[in-house]
Amino acid sequence: MAAETPAIPSVWARPQREAExxxxxxxxxxxxxxxxxxxxxxxxxxxxxxxxxxxxxxxxxxxxxxTKDELMELAVDEVIAEICVPALVGDDWRAAVTEAAGGFRATALRHPWLSAVLGQAGLAYLGPNLMAFSERLATLFADAGFPEPSRAIDAVLAFVLGMSVTEAAWLSTVARAGETETEFVARLMPAAREAVSGHQHLTEAYAAQQAPDPAEIREAKFAYGLAVVLDGLALRLPR
The missing domain is CATH 1.10.10.60 (Homeodomain-like)
Known part of the structure; x- marks a missing residue:
């Protein structure tokens, strides 16, 4: 039986393989x-x-x-790294918290799935980016003088997550329609006005939402709600 011919030890001497x-x-x-x-x-x-x-x-x-669950934990931690939490400068803690909350909202709208899965993604809070985010928030509230920073963080994030879930769902609906938000709202408003007819306060609310850019309404709602939350938190600061 003939001995097997040894291969020539050169990349150029063997057939080219498919790219690995x-x-x-x-x-x-x-x-x-x-x-x-x-x-x-x-x-x-x-x-x-x-x-x-x-x-x-x-x-x-x-x-x-x-597992997919592990993948979701990693995905959540990946996008949380995009959120900036500023350090407290002077005593203007409201400006710093507003910036952090706005950054969270912006990240949640860039990644519409984030807010909905954050509470379901297993032990996502153990991720290094989410840990760092939480630590920076805790430092901000502690430096501002809050005796229980974690309670203040919970209050702010509950508001931001609640608003972001609603906004993300709305923007996903607009995207599926293949229209701009302004176009979609213009097409929706006649049906919405008809639906709320006979309901005084809802009719007034819809009449007020006639800004040329619907994004302005969303921004105003978020800013108003956040200001209310911060007003409440301010009462918790030691006098």
């Missing part, structure tokens, strides 16, 4: 998952679809991330 997939990293997987969530929402994300987007089998993904 580069080694996946957890970071690359999470970035792609966030892009899919932003585009299509939580329901459309699966390990199989994610693997196809990355040209990898689900088995390759499971080497880094065991």
């Amino acid at each position: 997939q580069p080694v996946l990293s957890r970071e690359a997987i999470v970035r792609e998952a966030v892009a899919m969530l932003d585009a299509d929402g939580v329901e459309a994300l699966s390990m199989r679809k994610l693997g196809a987007r990355l040209n990898a089998g689900a088995t390759s993904l499971y080497r880094h991330i065991a």
Whole structure:
């Protein structure tokens, strides 16, 4: 039996193989998952679809991330890193908290799935970015003189998350219609006015919402609600 001919030890002497997939990293997987969530929402994300987007089998993904739940924890932590919490300058804690709350809202609207899943994403609060965010908020409220910073944080975030869930759902509806927000509202308003006819306060509220840019109304609602929350928190500061 003839001995097997040894291969020539050179890359140039063997047939060219199909391009090998580069080694996946957890970071690359999470970035792609966030892009899919932003585009299509939580329901459309699966390990199989994610693997196809990355040209990898689900088995390759499971080497880094065991379940979809783990993936959601990582995705939440990834986008939380976008939120800036300023340090307290002087004694204007309201301006700093307003900036942080506005940053959270902006992040939640860039990633419409975030607010809805934040409370469901397992132990997402243990993520390094979410931990750092919470620590910066705690430092801000402690420096402002609040005796129970965590209670103040809970109050602000409950408001921001509640508003952001509603806004994100609304903007997703507008996006599915394939229109600008202004166009969608203009088409909706006749039906809305008809629906509230006979209800005095609702009729007045709809009549007031005639700004040329509906985004201005959303901004004003958020600013008003946040100011009310901060007014209440101010009463908790030691005199």
